[in-house]
Amino acid sequence: MARLHEHEGKALFQIAGMPIPQGDVARTPEEAGKIAEKIGKPVVIKVQIWAGGRGKAGGVKFADTPQEAEKVAASLLGMTIEGLLVEKVLVEEKLAIEKEYYAGIIVNAQADARCPVVMFSTEGGMDIESVPDDKIALMNVDVIRGFRIYDALNLANKVKVPSKCINQVARLIFGLYETFKNYGARLIEINPMVITKDGKVLAGDCRVSIDDSAVIRHPELGIEVAREAPTPPTELDKLAWWVEEKDLRGTCYFAEMNNEIKDMEVIGTIGYHGIGGGAMLGVDRLNKQGLKVADFADTSGNPPASKVYRAAKFVKPVVEGDAKRLGTECLACEYECWFRGKRAIVIEAPIPGLEEYRKKLGIS
Amino acid sequence: MAILLTKTTKVLTQGITGREGSLRAKFMRSLGTNIVAGVTPGRGGEEVDGIPDVITHAGLGISTVIHVGTEPVTGMSFSDILPLFQEDPETDAVAIFGEIGGSHEEEAADLVQSGKFTKPIIIYVSGAWASAGTRFSHASSIVERGKGSAQDKVTRLREAGIIVADRPNEIAERLLELKQQGKLRVK
Numbered sequence: 001m002a003r004l005h006e007h008e009g010k011a012l013f014q015i016a017g018m019p020i021p022q023g024d025v026a027r028t029p030e031e032a033g034k035i036a037e038k039i040g041k042p043v044v045i046k047v048q049i050w051a052g053g054r055g056k057a058g059g060v061k062f063a064d065t066p067q068e069a070e071k072v073a074a075s076l077l078g079m080t081i082e083g084l085l086v087e088k089v090l091v092e093e094k095l096a097i098e099k100e101y102y103a104g105i106i107v108n109a110q111a112d113a114r115c116p117v118v119m120f121s122t123e124g125g126m127d128i129e130s131v132p133d134d135k136i137a138l139m140n141v142d143v144i145r146g147f148r149i150y151d152a153l154n155l156a157n158k159v160k161v162p163s164k165c166i167n168q169v170a171r172l173i174f175g176l177y178e179t180f181k182n183y184g185a186r187l188i189e190i191n192p193m194v195i196t197k198d199g200k201v202l203a204g205d206c207r208v209s210i211d212d213s214a215v216i217r218h219p220e221l222g223i224e225v226a227r228e229a230p231t232p233p234t235e236l237d238k239l240a241w242w243v244e245e246k247d248l249r250g251t252c253y254f255a256e257m258n259n260e261i262k263d264m265e266v267i268g269t270i271g272y273h274g275i276g277g278g279a280m281l282g283v284d285r286l287n288k289q290g291l292k293v294a295d296f297a298d299t300s301g302n303p304p305a306s307k308v309y310r311a312a313k314f315v316k317p318v319v320e321g322d323a324k325r326l327g328t329e330c331l332a333c334e335y336e337c338w339f340r341g342k343r344a345i346v347i348e349a350p351i352p353g354l355e356e357y358r359k360k361l362g363i364s
Numbered sequence: 365m366a367i368l369l370t371k372t373t374k375v376l377t378q379g380i381t382g383r384e385g386s387l388r389a390k391f392m393r394s395l396g397t398n399i400v401a402g403v404t405p406g407r408g409g410e411e412v413d414g415i416p417d418v419i420t421h422a423g424l425g426i427s428t429v430i431h432v433g434t435e436p437v438t439g440m441s442f443s444d445i446l447p448l449f450q451e452d453p454e455t456d457a458v459a460i461f462g463e464i465g466g467s468h469e470e471e472a473a474d475l476v477q478s479g480k481f482t483k484p485i486i487i488y489v490s491g492a493w494a495s496a497g498t499r500f501s502h503a504s505s506i507v508e509r510g511k512g513s514a515q516d517k518v519t520r521l522r523e524a525g526i527i528v529a530d531r532p533n534e535i536a537e538r539l540l541e542l543k544q545q546g547k548l549r550v551k
Contacts, residue, residue: 107436107437109436109437109438109441109466109467110441110467110471111441111443111444111471114437114438115437186436211436212499227499228497228498228499228506229497229498229499230495230496230497230498253500255498255500257495279500280463280464280490280491280494280500280505281490281532283491283493284490284491284492284493284531284532285531287492287493288531292493293493296500298500301384302384302387
């Protein structure tokens with residue numbers, strides 16, 4: 001998965017010499033208690049899942065003693081937030097927060113930029129999109145020139161960071177850029193960057209997404225499936241990734257779509273396998289006919305027939321199996337097979353079976 | 365007239381020694397492209413064959429076909445290409461196949477609204493069903509940070525007065541309407 005958990009992102013920050021709160025990750029209540037004991041002061045316990053708004057969903061709690069930490073961890077571990085099972089929690093020292101800042105880097109694809117853009121704001125702790133433009137300092141980075149420590153200082157200075165902490169703030173922004181660059185991130189954020197009552201500056205929370213294409217260069221990150229997605233890969237996603245990982249000829253993209261859909265009313269029932277540029281069009285067409293897609297696959301870049309075949313196996317109709325995929329009764333596909341440089345066979349959606357299936361659903 | 369490459373343009377093929385590169389180079393040469401050299405494989409774009417097919421089937425001619433690429437950062441964007449079409453005397457209208465993610469479509473809307481592009485544009489934006497945060501096939505096809513959804517793009521394009529097709533085939537239908545209105549030259 002291209003997105004890292006908070007504790008994984010913070011581990012990268014630590015490598016870059018950026019200050020993070022003292023803490024560790026726990027998979028059992030006992031481990032959480034031990035970590036709290038080692039910290040020796042009140043702690044915050046945070047579920048390690050990808051859902052935004054963990055706090056509001058009850059996934060961030062405080063504990064004053066190791067015993068309490070154990071109890072809190074027991075209540076958090078195993079709970080489900082936005083359909084995601086909590087399997088680990090991060091136990092960290094509770095910070096005495098004076099102020100919260102924001103720092104983030106994304107790829108700016110605009111024609112006049114085409115480069116990473118470093119963003120910094122003194123309005124941290126909230127969604128950066130809700131912060132007014134005049135409260136955000138921006139710098140488009142020329143990647144050949146690079147991002148220097150004084151660039152970080154300039155950004156902090158632009159939004160009037162007090163002089164007593166500006167050096168520490170700049171060091172964190174600079175470390176963030178180094179991490180962004182070294183790991184080939186697509187998006188990286190410290191939110192909030194915490195200024196404590198005793199004047200320390202730390203990365204309170206983070207979001208790190210590694211570019212799918214950079215994942216292969218960083219086996220140390222332990223990313224199972226190099227695919228940008230808002231939720232962890234499903235078992236089917238992992239199996240389908242094998243098709244891509246084991247054979248570099250052409251590309252195979254697969255996504256189990258129902259995993260993201262919570263409303264059972266709109267659950268997909270069609271397995272869709274498109275080919276190359278414009279594969280998304282087929283789903284548009286199916287949707288127009290009132291049909292939703294359960295599994296999306298796209299093989300492209302002149303893949304060998306074996307790759308197309310394997311991908312098709314993962315989107316093929318599944319009538320038996322777990323409840324979530326029970327509805328996948330039909331496969332729509334657009335196959336284009338190339339043989340010795342010539343387009344040999346073209347089968348376009350809808351394939352036989354779709355008409356009968358539509359009748360069954362009462363869609364004309 | 366072609367706006368980027370002509371019969372005399374010297375073409376260097378990226379990845380000519382690769383399976384794809386050598387195949388495409390042969391194909392391009394068969395159509396008269398002046399390929400002078402090649403470099404070893406890196407990364408490349410993809411084909412554009414769907415929409416041009418639709419247009420030629422409708423009996424309309426194409427001046428230039430361009431694929432801007434599907435990486436998060438592309439070498440050329442709509443705002444680089446549209447001014448070239450504006451200048452090209454043989455281009456009467458521009459048909460675009462858009463996808464979620466990135467800001468190409470928004471740039472086109474800006475150009476039209478600022479009066480820098482005045483020829484008709486007909487566009488189809490794919491991926492209205494795509495959930496935010498999931499990348500579909502192309503590295504650029506992702507609704508990121510709440511931006512780049514098909515709905516947002518369609519709204520922005522319509523605001524600028526650009527014709528947005530509801531179905532890919534509607535691109536050809538709308539072009540034929542323009543033809544009937546005498547806005548397209550047909551040989």
